[in-house]
Amino acid sequence: xxxxxxxxxxxxxxxxxxxxxxxxxxxxxxxxxxxxxxxxxxxxxxxxxxxxxxxxxxxxxxxxxxxxxxxxxxxxxxxxxxxxxxx
Numbered sequence: 001x002x003x004x005x006x007x008x009x010x011x012x013x014x015x016x017x018x019x020x021x022x023x024x025x026x027x028x029x030x031x032x033x034x035x036x037x038x039x040x041x042x043x044x045x046x047x048x049x050x051x052x053x054x055x056x057x058x059x060x061x062x063x064x065x066x067x068x069x070x071x072x073x074x075x076x077x078x079x080x081x082x083x084x085x086x087x
Contacts (some may be wrong), residue, residue, distance in 0.1 A: 002032075005031040017055040024062045 005023060011017040017038075025033045041053035 017058060021058060021062050028064050029048045033064050
């Protein structure tokens with residue numbers, strides 16, 4: 001891995017996911033391998049018996065590297081209700 005980036009924002013809907021996806025797409029176009037991560041995801045929904053998050057799924061779709069399934073890179077902790085920093 002050459003570099004890593006940490007994107008943060010002050011609130012929900014601040015544009016963190018879109019900035020992440022834009023950077024992922026840019027680096028993929030430059031021939032780089034990319035993976036994204038959403039360490040905490042709130043506002044999740046149930047799909048196939050698992051909590052899923054739209055942002056995490058978008059990040060996963062734009063990755064050129066894939067997880068082996070034992071620990072997905074796209075999300076580590078999922079919550080069904082919106083959560084704050086105090087989680």
